[in-house]
Amino acid sequence: MKLCAIAVTLFLFALGALPAADARETTLDQIMTETGARLQWDPMREVGALWRGNTRISFRPGADSALVNASEQIAVRVSRGEDGGLSFDHDGAERIIARLRPQAAPEQRRVAAIFIDPGHGGRDPGTIGRHRIDGELFEIQEKQIVLDVSHRLARLLETAFPDRQVVMSRSDDRFLTLEQRTALANAIPLEHNETVLFVSIHANASLNSRARGVEVWYLTPEFRRRDLIDPSRVGVSDPGVLTILNTMREEEFTIESVLLARNILAGLYSEVGAHSPNRGIKQEAWYVVREARMPSVLVELGFVTNQEEALNLADDAYLQRLAHGIYNGIVNFVAGFEN
CATH class of the missing domain: 3.40.630.40 (Zn-dependent exopeptidases)
Incomplete structure (x- = not known):
């Protein structure tokens, strides 16, 4: 089980670190670096979640939206490049980053x-x-x-x-x-x-x-x-x-x-x-x-x-x-x- 978790973790680092195919897109790694968010990923269902503090944003490649704390939908396009890297459209990435950055008074779960x-x-x-x-x-x-x-x-x-x-x-x-x-x-x-x-x-x-x-x-x-x-x-x-x-x-x-x-x-x-x-x-x-x-x-x-x-x-x-x-x-x- 530990080996599986390590393998998934290594896969995720490789996944996020790959460059975006389009200059107007933002890579998963860039979002994580800018916000300090951590990633959870289910490779079987290809569903991911970015966590920071009390904020969780769930997403899926190919979808046109992400879910914030299971209550708010935001528009974002998630795509996978030919090299396997995940990228987010520029505007959608900005919405994600804005929600993952520390807020003055975050609403606590x-x-x-x-x-x-x-x-x-x-x-x-x-x-x-x-x-x-x-x-x-x-x-x-x-x-x-x-x-x-x-x-x-x-x-x-x-x-x-x-x-x-x-x-x-x-x-x-x-x-x-x-x-x-x-x-x-x-x-x-x-x-x-x-x-x-x-x-x-x-x-x-x-x-x-x-x-x-x-x-x-x-x-x-x-x-x-x-x-x-x-x-x-x-x-x-x-x-x-x-x-x-x-x-x-x-x-x-x-x-x-x-x-x-x-x-x-x-x-x-x-x-x-x-x-x-x-x-x-x-x-x-x-x-x-x-x-x-x-x-x-x-x-x-x-x-x-x-x-x-x-x-x-x-x-x-x-x-x-x-x-x-x-x-x-x-x-x-x-x-x-x-x-």
Whole structure:
């Protein structure tokens, strides 16, 4: 993975450093040098983004526009020369440079709300762990574990972020459809520089009773959600342009979801790593992470089918440590996202 990242980085330097074919065009390297912006590039989809401070400008070769912070469309023509170098038309490059230069009072990106989704509930118990301990039957249900941890997490976040919304999809033992959960999160009102974080909390199970550990999932990058861009908000009606802008927004959500997943997993490992192994971050198109139009992750707290972990998941002190691990991950992500 590191070798791949290095190869992509070297490719990008070569890409930006190549000269423009037209004197009225501005190379990618010239823009980066003048603004101090850094580049992210997806070679599979040929979508790039220039970052500086709180400003992110997404672009794609062949397109006639770029997207600023997922809310403003600017006219710019991006072309690839015969030698492979990327160039921007002069006027478009000036628009990009103007937005990437330091502003007197830049508008800060902000996490306005954190949406906590305790999985299952009501008639849906989720996974169930049953173990014979000292001749007695011990049973534990996923819906109870995740609701408990979610309440603990919400209290921690409310204390740390009194100026933000902390919303739970359910606060008691009730059943909600998957559609209801994501609809609640997607309906939270936001300003153009604000976002919501979606954190779904679950417990795991396996036919292998030795399986144990914590893991965090995010949406498979190849999955494409629709309607991430509001046409009225960016002033665009052309379906082709909207498709490109939607893809760019998807890329932003993917990057942010991966960073959120990594932070939460690191937080969990610091709290319970001595008792529960780190199973890593993983990809899957779970319904709640694919239908939430925001950075979204699904957290697995451990395996109820493993006797040792099931006993830990029934222990108040251990549940508090799980909540604190997720909390630390979210706090670290928010600090990086906003600064």
